[in-house]
Amino acid sequence: MGEIFAGPTELALGAATGLVFGFLLQKGGVTRFNVIVNQFLFRDFTVLKVMLTAIVVGAVGIYGMRAMGMDIPMHIKSATIWMNAVGGLIFGIGMAIAGYCPGTGVAALGDGSRHAWFAVLGMVAGAAVYAELDPWVKSVLGSPDLGKATLASVTHLSVWVWIAALAAVAGIVFAVLELRPGRRIGEAEPRTA
Amino acid sequence: MNVLRMGRWSPYAVGAGIGALSWATFALMHKALGTSTTMVCAAGAIERAVAPGHADSNAYLAKQIGTVEAPKAIVDWQFALVIMLAVGAFIAARLARSTFKEVVPEVWSRRFGDGRLLRFSAAFIGGMVLLFGARMAGGCTSGHGISGGLQLAVSSWTFFGAMFVSGVATAMLVYGRRSGNAIDRINDGEVTNG
Numbered sequence: 290m291g292e293i294f295a296g297p298t299e300l301a302l303g304a305a306t307g308l309v310f311g312f313l314l315q316k317g318g319v320t321r322f323n324v325i326v327n328q329f330l331f332r333d334f335t336v337l338k339v340m341l342t343a344i345v346v347g348a349v350g351i352y353g354m355r356a357m358g359m360d361i362p363m364h365i366k367s368a369t370i371w372m373n374a375v376g377g378l379i380f381g382i383g384m385a386i387a388g389y390c391p392g393t394g395v396a397a398l399g400d401g402s403r404h405a406w407f408a409v410l411g412m413v414a415g416a417a418v419y420a421e422l423d424p425w426v427k428s429v430l431g432s433p434d435l436g437k438a439t440l441a442s443v444t445h446l447s448v449w450v451w452i453a454a455l456a457a458v459a460g461i462v463f464a465v466l467e468l469r470p471g472r473r474i475g476e477a478e479p480r481t482a
Numbered sequence: 483m484n485v486l487r488m489g490r491w492s493p494y495a496v497g498a499g500i501g502a503l504s505w506a507t508f509a510l511m512h513k514a515l516g517t518s519t520t521m522v523c524a525a526g527a528i529e530r531a532v533a534p535g536h537a538d539s540n541a542y543l544a545k546q547i548g549t550v551e552a553p554k555a556i557v558d559w560q561f562a563l564v565i566m567l568a569v570g571a572f573i574a575a576r577l578a579r580s581t582f583k584e585v586v587p588e589v590w591s592r593r594f595g596d597g598r599l600l601r602f603s604a605a606f607i608g609g610m611v612l613l614f615g616a617r618m619a620g621g622c623t624s625g626h627g628i629s630g631g632l633q634l635a636v637s638s639w640t641f642f643g644a645m646f647v648s649g650v651a652t653a654m655l656v657y658g659r660r661s662g663n664a665i666d667r668i669n670d671g672e673v674t675n676g
Contacts, residue, residue, distance in 0.1 A: 413525045
């Protein structure tokens with residue numbers, strides 16, 4: 290069985306991470322189909338708030354720790370921009386219909402969703418289909434490949450310029466959303482499900 | 483009130499929590515939050531069980547799970563993470579007694595009715611399409627959206643923009659958009675809890 294399972298420490302760390310991640314997703318309400326689809330319909334902004342906050346907080350911490358000299362490897366995926374863009378367009382279609390993304394779909398199983406089981410089975414099937422077509426996809430859309438490019442590296446700006454800009458945009462978006470009439474700061478969206 | 487028993491947390495608190503969780507995965511585990519690669523491992527494990535020769539001959543699967551002769555761990559850090567997502571959500575829901583046995587979601591049924599077969603089929607096809615897109619793009623909402631977004635990766639922001647645009651377009655097309663301003667309707671209480 291040694292070849293099927295990674296080492297116990299790695300598995301324990303992954304399990305602990307998943308436990309916290311799943312807990313947070315459920316408390317955030319993003320394990321719910323209605324919350325995710327209503328984001329795409331601009332009726333509920335929970336998903337955007339969770340994601341933008343996670344990105345800004347994560348970026349400040351990780352680039353901050355690196356700036357303090359800590360050895361933190363990055364995990365930047367290749368900018369094969371046509372594959373990123375077309376893959377993203379396809380992903381959005383599927384996500385609007387499934388009502389989940391992979392992480393929230395699996396978390397939704399624990400939250401009680403019945404139809405999410407079919408979404409997750411579909412995801413495994415989608416992975417199998419992609420595995421068959423990967424060589425063809427890469428031959429059509431695989432170039433150009435900008436490698437591990439970041440917004441900072443392609444613009445020759447400091448990462449902190451981008452993080453500050455991102456934080457400012459997030460702040461403005463949040464302010465606009467929260468200052469809608471009849472809302473209290475930070476409260477959950479009125480639509481829950 | 484015990485915070486763990488609250489049904490919903492502020493989305494900002496949840497987002498900050500996920501951001502802080504990625505500090506831990508980057509700094510302590512040298513990993514980035516992600517989920518969709520696990521679906522490839524799961525698909526590969528099934529294919530190996532059913533048709534080992536076919537699984538071995540597929541370079542994309544072999545990159546994740548190796549081959550029968552030279553296997554790589556299928557249940558790895560991310561696989562454990564994905565399994566425990568369901569457990570974490572289960573605990574969160576149970577603590578708040580908010581578990582919701584949703585069969586056909588409200589937003590769906592308003593447009594397509596309560597039929598289970600239609601909803602289950604659509605969920606399957608939606609899942610299939612989105613994972614295909616995620617593997618083409620190199621990640622999903624967690625691997626690209628959060629982990630890649632916070633690293634300021636060009637690949638991830640390209641993905642994020644594309645998926646949001648097409649998600650909005652698809653949702654508008656599929657679920658329709660009733661007349662009037664959505665936010666006004668929410669504040670008028672017309673759109674009530676589902």
